[in-house]
Amino acid sequence: EIVLTQSPGTLSLSPGERVTLSCRASQSVSSSFLAWYLQKPGQPPRLLIYGASSRATGIPDRVSGSGSGTDFTLTLSRLEPEDFGVYYCQHYGSSPFTFGPGTKVDMK
Amino acid sequence: QVQLVESGGGVVQPGRSLRLSCAASGFTFSTFAMHWVRQAPGKGLEWVALISYDGSKTYYADSVKGRFTISRDNSKNTLYLQMNSLRPEDTAVYYCARDLWPGGSGRSGFGSWGQGTLVTVSS
Numbered sequence: 311e312i313v314l315t316q317s318p319g320t321l322s323l324s325p326g327e328r329v330t331l332s333c334r335a336s337q338s339v340s341s342s343f344l345a346w347y348l349q350k351p352g353q354p355p356r357l358l359i360y361g362a363s364s365r366a367t368g369i370p371d372r373v374s375g376s377g378s379g380t381d382f383t384l385t386l387s388r389l390e391p392e393d394f395g396v397y398y399c400q401h402y403g404s405s406p407f408t409f410g411p412g413t414k415v416d417m418k
Numbered sequence: 419q420v421q422l423v424e425s426g427g428g429v430v431q432p433g434r435s436l437r438l439s440c441a442a443s444g445f446t447f448s449t450f451a452m453h454w455v456r457q458a459p460g461k462g463l464e465w466v467a468l469i470s471y472d473g474s475k476t477y478y479a480d481s482v483k484g485r486f487t488i489s490r491d492n493s494k495n496t497l498y499l500q501m502n503s504l505r506p507e508d509t510a511v512y513y514c515a516r517d518l519w520p521g522g523s524g525r526s527g528f529g530s531w532g533q534g535t536l537v538t539v540s541s
Contacts, residue, residue: 360527405477
């Protein structure tokens with residue numbers, strides 16, 4: 311089973327700031343089967359990035375993903391009010407489809 | 419547009435059973451792999467089970483293997499999760515989710531999610 315670790319656990323930021331989130335896997339993620347989701351309170355998660363770097367439909371280009379192997383990064387170039395919530399990375403492509411513990415981004 | 423609507427949640431005693439349903443619309447259900455994902459109160463996301471687009475393959479998290487069964491009825495555009503021998507630690511919001519792309523079995527990320535249904539296991 312691939313275990314995902316996310317850092318930091320919590321970030322307090324202001325709109326307009328740049329943010330970089332990290333996701334590290336316990337073993338190499340094949341074919342970059344790595345996704346990122348954002349979950350806001352009381353809502354289901356929303357897919358942001360798949361294949362480590364491909365943006366899902368409707369996701370603005372200020373959101374970007376990068377990485378391969380065991381180290382992955384999600385970057386938001388300028389935080390907007392709608393970007394606050396909990397970010398999860400996920401390994402998919404083979405069972406079990408594990409999620410990281412999440413990084414909470416809240417407003418300073 | 420894609421809609422996934424879960425139902426069947428509620429309060430159940432430990433050791434009892436419950437069946438969740440997920441009604442799908444807005445897409446060709448029979449061509450997409452489907453998943454159940456759960457989230458305990460105040461906790462993170464936990465993948466529970468996957469079923470391939472045609473129902474021929476199923477996969478489970480170790481925490482539910484042997485107790486939960488995922489199934490689908492493509493003629494009714496509905497996904498199911500039969501949960502037996504429920505435990506207090508199964509208490510969670512249960513989401514159904516669809517693969518991003520058709521075909522395959524969980525090889526494209528989870529592109530659409532329902533709003534979830536709450537299952538509470540308590541005596």
